[in-house]
Amino acid sequence: MQQTVYLKDYQLPAYLVDTVYLDFSLQPSATGVVSSVRYRRNPAAAAGESLWLDGQDMELLSVALDGQELTTDDYSVSESGMRIENVPECFELTIATRINPEANKSLEGLYRSGGNYCTQCEAEGFRKITYYPDRPDVMAPFTVRMTADKAENPVLLSNGNPVAQGELDGGRHWAEWRDPFAKPGYLFALVAGDLQCVEDQFHTSDGRDITLRIYTEAHHIDHCAHAMASLKRAMRWDEQRFGLCYDLDLFMVVAVDDFNMGAMENKGLNIFNSRLVFASPETATDDDYIAIEAVIGHEYFHNWTGNRVTCRDWFQLSLKEGLTVFRDQEFTADLHSRAVKRIEDVRLLRSHQFAEDAGPMAHPIRPASYMEINNFYTVTVYEKGAEVVRLYHTLLGSDGFRRGMDLYFRRHDGQAVSTEDFLAAMRDANDIDLAQMQRWYDQAGTPKLVVRMAYDEQDATCTLHVSQSCPATPESSEKQPFLIPLTLGLLLPDGKAVPLQLAGEEVASGSSRTLLVREAEQEFVFTGVREQPLPSLLRGFSAPVELDYPYTATDDAFLMRHDEDSFNRWAAAQRLAMRTMQALLAGDTSSEVVLIDALHHVLTDAGLGAALKAEALLLPSEADIAEACSAADPGLIHQLREQLRVNIAAALRSEMEALYRQLSTVTGFSDEAMQARKLKNVCLSYLVRLGDKAACALVYAQFEQADNMTDQYAALAALADCDCPERELALAAFEAQWRHEANVMDKWFGVQAASSLPGTLEHVQSLMAHPCFDARNPNKVRALIGTFAMRNPSVFHAADGSGYAFVAEQVLLLDAFNPQVASRMVRALMNWKRIEPARSALMRAQLQRINDAELSPDVREIVSKSL
Ligand code: TRP
Ligand code: ZN
Numbered sequence: 065m066q067q068t069v070y071l072k073d074y075q076l077p078a079y080l081v082d083t084v085y086l087d088f089s090l091q092p093s094a095t096g097v098v099s100s101v102r103y104r105r106n107p108a109a110a111a112g113e114s115l116w117l118d119g120q121d122m123e124l125l126s127v128a129l130d131g132q133e134l135t136t137d138d139y140s141v142s143e144s145g146m147r148i149e150n151v152p153e154c155f156e157l158t159i160a161t162r163i164n165p166e167a168n169k170s171l172e173g174l175y176r177s178g179g180n181y182c183t184q185c186e187a188e189g190f191r192k193i194t195y196y197p198d199r200p201d202v203m204a205p206f207t208v209r210m211t212a213d214k215a216e217n218p219v220l221l222s223n224g225n226p227v228a229q230g231e232l233d234g235g236r237h238w239a240e241w242r243d244p245f246a247k248p249g250y251l252f253a254l255v256a257g258d259l260q261c262v263e264d265q266f267h268t269s270d271g272r273d274i275t276l277r278i279y280t281e282a283h284h285i286d287h288c289a290h291a292m293a294s295l296k297r298a299m300r301w302d303e304q305r306f307g308l309c310y311d312l313d314l315f316m317v318v319a320v321d322d323f324n325m326g327a328m329e330n331k332g333l334n335i336f337n338s339r340l341v342f343a344s345p346e347t348a349t350d351d352d353y354i355a356i357e358a359v360i361g362h363e364y365f366h367n368w369t370g371n372r373v374t375c376r377d378w379f380q381l382s383l384k385e386g387l388t389v390f391r392d393q394e395f396t397a398d399l400h401s402r403a404v405k406r407i408e409d410v411r412l413l414r415s416h417q418f419a420e421d422a423g424p425m426a427h428p429i430r431p432a433s434y435m436e437i438n439n440f441y442t443v444t445v446y447e448k449g450a451e452v453v454r455l456y457h458t459l460l461g462s463d464g465f466r467r468g469m470d471l472y473f474r475r476h477d478g479q480a481v482s483t484e485d486f487l488a489a490m491r492d493a494n495d496i497d498l499a500q501m502q503r504w505y506d507q508a509g510t511p512k513l514v515v516r517m518a519y520d521e522q523d524a525t526c527t528l529h530v531s532q533s534c535p536a537t538p539e540s541s542e543k544q545p546f547l548i549p550l551t552l553g554l555l556l557p558d559g560k561a562v563p564l565q566l567a568g569e570e571v572a573s574g575s576s577r578t579l580l581v582r583e584a585e586q587e588f589v590f591t592g593v594r595e596q597p598l599p600s601l602l603r604g605f606s607a608p609v610e611l612d613y614p615y616t617a618t619d620d621a622f623l624m625r626h627d628e629d630s631f632n633r634w635a636a637a638q639r640l641a642m643r644t645m646q647a648l649l650a651g652d653t654s655s656e657v658v659l660i661d662a663l664h665h666v667l668t669d670a671g672l673g674a675a676l677k678a679e680a681l682l683l684p685s686e687a688d689i690a691e692a693c694s695a696a697d698p699g700l701i702h703q704l705r706e707q708l709r710v711n712i713a714a715a716l717r718s719e720m721e722a723l724y725r726q727l728s729t730v731t732g733f734s735d736e737a738m739q740a741r742k743l744k745n746v747c748l749s750y751l752v753r754l755g756d757k758a759a760c761a762l763v764y765a766q767f768e769q770a771d772n773m774t775d776q777y778a779a780l781a782a783l784a785d786c787d788c789p790e791r792e793l794a795l796a797a798f799e800a801q802w803r804h805e806a807n808v809m810d811k812w813f814g815v816q817a818a819s820s821l822p823g824t825l826e827h828v829q830s831l832m833a834h835p836c837f838d839a840r841n842p843n844k845v846r847a848l849i850g851t852f853a854m855r856n857p858s859v860f861h862a863a864d865g866s867g868y869a870f871v872a873e874q875v876l877l878l879d880a881f882n883p884q885v886a887s888r889m890v891r892a893l894m895n896w897k898r899i900e901p902a903r904s905a906l907m908r909a910q911l912q913r914i915n916d917a918e919l920s921p922d923v924r925e926i927v928s929k930s931l
Contacts, residue, residue: 067435068433068434068435069433069434069435069437070432070433071377071379071430071431071432071433072432074376074377074379075109076106076108076109076201077106077109077197077199077201077202078105078106078109078110078113078114078115078116079103079104079105079106079109079113079115079151079197080103080104080105080106080202080204081101081102081103081104081197081202081203081204082102082103082104082204083101083102083204083205083207084099084100084101084196084204084205084206084207085099085100085101085206085207085208085209086098086099086100086193086194086206086207086208086209086252087099087100087208087209087210088208088209088210088211088212088254089210089211090165090181090210090211090212090213090217090256092165092166092176093164093165093166093167094162094164095162095163095164095165095174095181096125096160096161096162097122097160097161097162097163097193097194098158098159098160099157099158099159099161099194099195099196100156100157100158101156101157101158101159101196101204102154102155102156103115103151103154103155103156103157104153104154105153105154114147114148114149114150114151115147115148115151115157116145116146116147116197117145117146117147117148117159117195117196117197118144118145118188118190118191118195118196118197118198118199119141119144119145119146119161119191119192119194119195119196120143120144120145120191120192121163121168121173121192122161122162122163122192122193122194122195123161123162123163124141124146124159124160124161124195125160125161125162126158126159126160127139127146127148127157127158127159127160128157128158128159129148129151129155129156129157129158130152130155130156131156131158134148145191145195146195159194159195161193161194161195163192163193165181168192169840169881169882170881170882170883170884171184171322171323171324171842171882171884172184172185172189172192172324172884173185173189173190173191173192173193174192174193174254175322177320177321177322177323178257178281178320178321178322179216179257179258180217180255180256180257180258180259180281180320181212181217181254181255181256181257182253182254182255182257182318182320182335183252183253183254183255183330183335184323184324184328184335185249185250185251185252185253185330186250186251186328187250187378187381187437187438187441188250188437188438189250190249190250190252191249193252196249197249198249198250199248199249199377200248200250200374200375200376200377200378200480201248201374201375201376201377201480202248202249203246203247203248203374203478203480204246204247205242205243205244205245205246205247206222206223206224206242206243206247206252207227207240207241207242207243208222208223208240208241208242208243208252208254209238209239209240209241210222210238210239210254210256211232211236211237211238212236212237212238212256213235213236214231214235214236214237215235216257216258217256217257217258218258218259219255219256219257219258219259219261219279220237220238220239220255220256221239221241221253221254221255221256221279221316221318221333222239222241222243222252222253222254222255222333223241223243223247223251223252223253223330223331223332223333224241224242224243224244224245224312224314224331224332225241225242225243225244225312225313225314225332226239226240226241226314227240227241227242228240243312243331243332244312245311245312245331245371245372245478246478247331247371247374248374248480251329251330251331251371251374252330253328253330253331253333253335255279255318255333255335258281258282259279259280259281259318260279260280260281260282260285261277261278261279261280261285261316262277262278262285262288262289262292263275263276263277264276264277264292264295264296266295266296266299266310266315268299268303268309268310269303269309270309272309272310272313273313274299274310274312274313274314274315275313275314275315276292276295276296276314276315276316277314277315277316277317278291278292278295278316278317278318278319278341279316279317279318279319280318280319280338280341280342284319284338284341284342286344287341287342287343287344287347288319288341288342290343290344290348290353290356290357291317291336291341291342291343291356291360294356294357294360294361295315295317295360295364297357297361297395297399298357298360298361298364298365298395299364301361301395301398301399302364302365302368302391305394305395305398306368306391306466306469307470308367308368308473310367311367311372312331312332314332315332315334315364316332316333316334317334317335317336317341317360317363318333318334318335318336319336319337319338319341319342320335320336320337320338321337321338321806321841321843322840322841322842323335323336323337323338323842323843324842324882324884324885325337325441326340326359326362327340327359327360327362327363328363329362329363329364329366329367329370329371331367331371334363334364336359336360336363337843338806338807339352339807339810339843340355340356340359340360341356341360342807343356345733345771345772345773346771346772346773347773347802347805347807347808348773349773349774349777350733350738350741350742350774351774352773353733353738354396354400354738357395357396357399358392358395358396359392361391361392361395361396362388362389362391362392365388365391365392365395366384366388368473369384369387369388369391370384370385370388372473372477372478373472373473373476373477373478373479373481374479374480374481375480375481375482376480376481376482377482378434378437378440379430379431379432379434380430380481380482380483381430381437381440381441381445382429382430382445382446382449382452382483382505383481383482383483383485383486385441385445385446385449386429386445386446386448386449386450386451386452386453387449387450387453387486389446389447389449389450389453390449390450390453390454390457393405393409393450393454400735401673401675401735401739403630403631403675403676404675404676404679404739406604406605406631407631407634407676407679408679409447409450410605410631412443412447413443413447413448413451413608414688415685415687415688415691416443416447417443417444417447417448417510417608418510418610418691419687419691419895420442420443420444421444421448421508421509421510421537422509422510422535422691422895422898423894423895423897423898423930424538424894424895424897424929424930425439425442425891425894425926425929425930426444426508426509426537426538426539427440427442427444427445427508427537427538427539428444428504428505428506428507428508428539429444429445429448429449429452429483429504429505430483430505430506431445431539432506432539434925435921435924435925436883436887436920436921436922436924436925438883438884438887438922439887439922439925439926444508448608451607451608452501452504452505452608455501455504455547455549455607456468456490456498456501458549458551458578458606458607459496459498459547459549459580460490460494460496464493464494465490467493467494468489468490468491468493468494469489470493471489471490471492471493472485472486472489472490475489476489483505484502487501487502487505498547500545500546500547500582501547503543503544503545503546503547504546504547507534507537507539507540507543507544507546508537508538508539508540509534509535509536509537509543510534510535510608510609510610511532511533511534511543511546511548511607511608511609511610512532512533512534512535512609512610512612513530513531513532513548513550513581513602513607513609513610513611513612514530514531514532514533514612514613515528515529515530515550515599515601515611515612515613516528516529516613516614517529517599517613519593519596519597521596523591524591524592524593524594525567525589525590525591525593526554526589526590526593526596526597527587527588527589527590528552528579528587528588528589528590528599529585529586529587530550530579530581530585530586530587530588531584531585531586532545532546532548532581532583532584532609533584534546538929545581545582545583545584546581546607546609547580547581547582548580548581548582548606548607548609549578549579549580549581549606549607550578550579550580550581550601550602550606550607551576551577551578551579551602551603551604551606552576552577552578552579552599552600552601552602552603553575553576553577553599553600553603553627553628553629554575554590554593554597554598554599554600555597555598555599555600555622555623555626555627556594556595556597557595557596557598559622559625559626561575561576561628562575562590562592562593562597563575563592564576564577564590565590565591565592566588566589566590566591567589567590567591572592575628576603576628576629578606598619598622598623599613600623600627600628600629600632601613601632602632602635603629603631603632604629604631604632605631605635615636615639617640617643617644617655617658617659618658619636620636620637620639620640620643620662621636621640621658621661621662621665623635623636624636624637624640624662624665624666624680625662625665625669630676633672633676633680634676634679634680637662637663637666637679637680638684640655640658640659640662641659641683641684642684642688642689642692643655644656644658644659644708645683645684645689645701645704645705645708646689646692646693648704648707648708649689649693649700649701649704656708656711659712660711660712660715660716663680663681663712663716664715664716664719666680666681667681667716667719667720667723668719673739674727674736674739674740674742674743675739675742675743677743677746678739678742678743678746681743681746681747681750682746683705683708683709686698686701686702686705686857686858687857689701689705690857690898690899691898693898694898695898695899695900695901695904696898696899696900697899697900697903698857698858698860698861698899698903699858699861699862699863701857701858702820702857702858703858706753706820709750709753710753710754710755712750713750713751713753713754714754716750717751717754720747720750720751721747721751723743723744723747724744724747724748724751724762727740727741727743727744727747728744728766730744738774741772741774741775741778745774745775745778748762748763748766748778748779748782749778749781749782751763752782752783752785752786755786755787755788760783760786760788760789760790761790763779763782763783763786763790764779764783764790764793764794766778766779767779767780767783767790767794767797768797773808773811776798777811777815779794780794780795780798780811780812780815781815781818783795784815784816784818784819785815785818785819785820785821787821795812795815795816798812799812803835803836806836806841806843806844807843809836809847810843810844810846810847811847813831813834813836813837813844813847813848813851814847814848814851814855816828816831816848817831817847817848817849817851817852817855817856818851818852818855818856819856819859820856820858820859824852824856824859825852825859825862825866825867825870828848828849828852828870829870831848832848839877839878840881840882842882842885845874845878845885845889846885846888849871849874849889850888850889852867852870852871853867853871853889853892854892860892861899861903863902863903865903865906865907865909865910868893868906868907868909868910869910871889871890871892871893871910872890872893872910872911872913872914874889875889875890875914875923876914876917879919879920879922879923883920883921883922883923884922886920886922886923887920887922887923887925887926890911890914890923890926890927891926893907893910893911893914893930894911894926894930896908896911896930908931911927911930911931912931914927915927915928915931
């Protein structure tokens with residue numbers, strides 16, 4: 065049974081590493097690894113401590129200390145590592161092991177993907193390669209030598225710069241790489257195989273020429289141009305926005321098909337899930353293009369926020385992930401529409417992170433304990449972590465934030481540090497008290513911000529009463545108040561903004577300002593307010609909180625039209641739609657007309673951009689609606705939401721058709737064209753709900769005529785959810801066209817798994833026998849089983865429990881060889897307490913069934929915490 069690891073138990077490493085030398089003899093099922101590591105007692109730790117090396121799933125061949133072979137009397141080996149007592153102050157340890165990459169289906173450590181060798185060492189995979197202190201605060205320069213069959217593996221790569229290479233007898237060859245930057249084991253990478261590359265150059269602002277290479281199997285070499293262009297944009301952006309230049313002479317990206325996550329920032333040798341590299345207009349949607357650019361940026365930005373400055377321990381994961389997500393969000397916002405990017409990030413946060421924070425796995429962005437660290441690569445650590453970084457940016461302004469970043473790098477370059485060090489750099493660079501910020505790192509749960517307004521006509525004052533609270537979460541029930549920046553404006557009935565004059569301040573600020581909420585209860589008085597205003601609160605989503613203000617449907621419709629903050633126009637639209645859905649669930653149809661009227665305005669508003677229109681027209685998802693209910697009935701939610709979509713489509717048909725026709729003439733891939741396509745396809749998704757012949761023919765025509773994947777996929781997805789003859793035609797045509805493009809086929813699996821039509825579960829089961837499906841490939845599992853479990857609430861939550869039983873069975877099968885993927889999937893069952901009693905009991909029974917089986921620590925942690 066896995067032990068719980070606690071932050072409070074952190075201890076300095078007893079031994080530090082001066083150099084690492086690794087020698088790989090690559091063979092598919094018997095790879096030899098010899099590591100020669102120079103250790104030195106950590107002067108900051110106690111003398112005489114034994115040496116602990118992490119290691120698992122390896123065959124140990126020999127151990128030598130300063131050239132002297134050790135016997136089993138000198139060291140002890142267990143399932144999780146090796147201990148050597150009585151080591152000198154300074155010594156070299158040489159360990160030979162044998163590993164089996166071919167048999168490694170966990171995709172952690174050294175494994176094979178598509179016949180090539182690759183590695184994934186974050187968080188604790190390096191210990192599957194050799195015995196080593198596999199913890200991020202042990203950093204060292206690595207030299208790596210590898211030998212392999214030359215015909216099968218013409219390309220041999222590792223971190224840093226190539227030093228030498230040569231030929232050997234028996235058709236083998238070798239290469240040696242050296243990474244001069246000290247790094248923890250989790251940033252080590254090795255790739256060997258039959259790969260081609262595209263090459264480009266980047267000239268840094270500090271005057272150096274960098275070679276850029278993207279490696280892939282030959283048949284995808286033509287699909288790497290967008291990733292390469294994205295990389296160059298990211299490198300330039302980091303120089304301009306943060307003054308950060310690349311530091312090696314070579315930067316490599318490798319695309320692999322079998323990968324547990326999106327991508328990995330190994331020093332100088334990023335490894336990517338191929339779905340986040342390959343793009344052509346025919347195979348990738350506009351959203352894919354943006355996602356590729358964002359992830360290429362994300363991994364590149366880790367070179368400074370993660371690699372040059374790394375984490376002291378895994379509790380500090382958000383130090384690198386929250387900060388790097390914030391940086392990639394800003395990268396996308398600077399290059400595309402800032403408003404749209406903000407809406408999309410907040411939508412993700414509110415749907416997934418708020419739900420996580422309200423469930424059994426709730427944890428602070430810096431957890432205090434974990435059983436399996438892989439389970440903490442969460443929306444909380446990543447997205448809420450990014451929101452907390454954004455709080456500094458809001459509090460300090462962009463110059464103040466930059467001063468904090470500069471100081472952070474000046475102090476900590478080459479170090480493994482903690483979130484407190486980041487906070488201290490922000491504080492010291494700006495000479496400001498930020499002590500209260502620490503609570504965002506220590507307390508889980510989504511704070512609730514209740515705002516009430518009192519208007520005094522006599523005094524022309526407007527008083528805002530603000531109170532905050534935070535629900536109990538597993539780690540604590542008593543919460544201290546958070547520091548919450550509350551950005552707001554006040555709107556008069558004619559839609560004009562009030563200049564904001566806070567009582568006691570001399571001059572009025574503009575029409576938008578940020579109040580600092582620090583206490584459980586606070587009051588803010590604005591003077592000179594001539595008429596009763598409507599407050600526009602939490603503009604730009606200035607803090608990751610849930611806002612409670614008694615807006616009426618008319619208030620929301622008003623804000624949708626008049627708010628100068630485009631984020632809040634969208635937030636009002638979401639609130640109005642959510643209110644309408646909740647009323648419908650209670651049998652009240654009265655606010656539907658207000659919603660439809662407001663959406664009519666959105667459609668015809670000449671002052672609103674296409675992308676913002678599209679965002680406003682998208683209703684909250686079924687999962688979002690369920691999350692807002694106390695005992696959700698997913699079947700009823702689906703039915704009522706679909707009916708609402710039909711009613712909206714029927715009421716706005718002519719406007720939507722007109723807009724659809726007008727936008728259909730758009731071509732090209734500018735931001736404008738992408739935004740137009742987005743709106744066009746939202747209209748299409750409504751029109752198909754009408755379910756009549758004309759609508760289905762329109763969608764099918766788009767499917768057939770599309771010259772880009774955005775349009776083709778939008779039409780396919782719309783038809784996949786519609787019981788019409790065009791559905792089968794489109795699915796068959798898509799399959800015939802794309803059966804040799806694995807990443808495109810994931811879209812085909814996905815739309816079918818997301819279909820709410822009857823028979824979907826049986827269909828998903830039969831698709832598991834499709835020649836393109838492969839349970840060992842995480843992309844396939846996510847596309848088919850993951851989509852079914854996470855993005856098809858009405859079928860997953862079938863009243864007979866069949867969806868739960870299927871997912872539980874798949875979790876058990878997957879867990880036997882890939883615990884990371886299984887442990888993501890089992891989360892679909894986690895929030896059983898929020899569902900209506902009959903289904904809730906069925907979900908719990910499946911969790912219990914899983915719990916009774918033999919499990920990986922990964923799945924065990926989720927299941928035991930859920931029960
Ligand atoms: N550090 C990676 C990122 O920023 C995350 C990651 C990639 C990862 N592969 C992983 C985490 C495997 C755990 C296990 O996106
Ligand atoms: Zn990351």
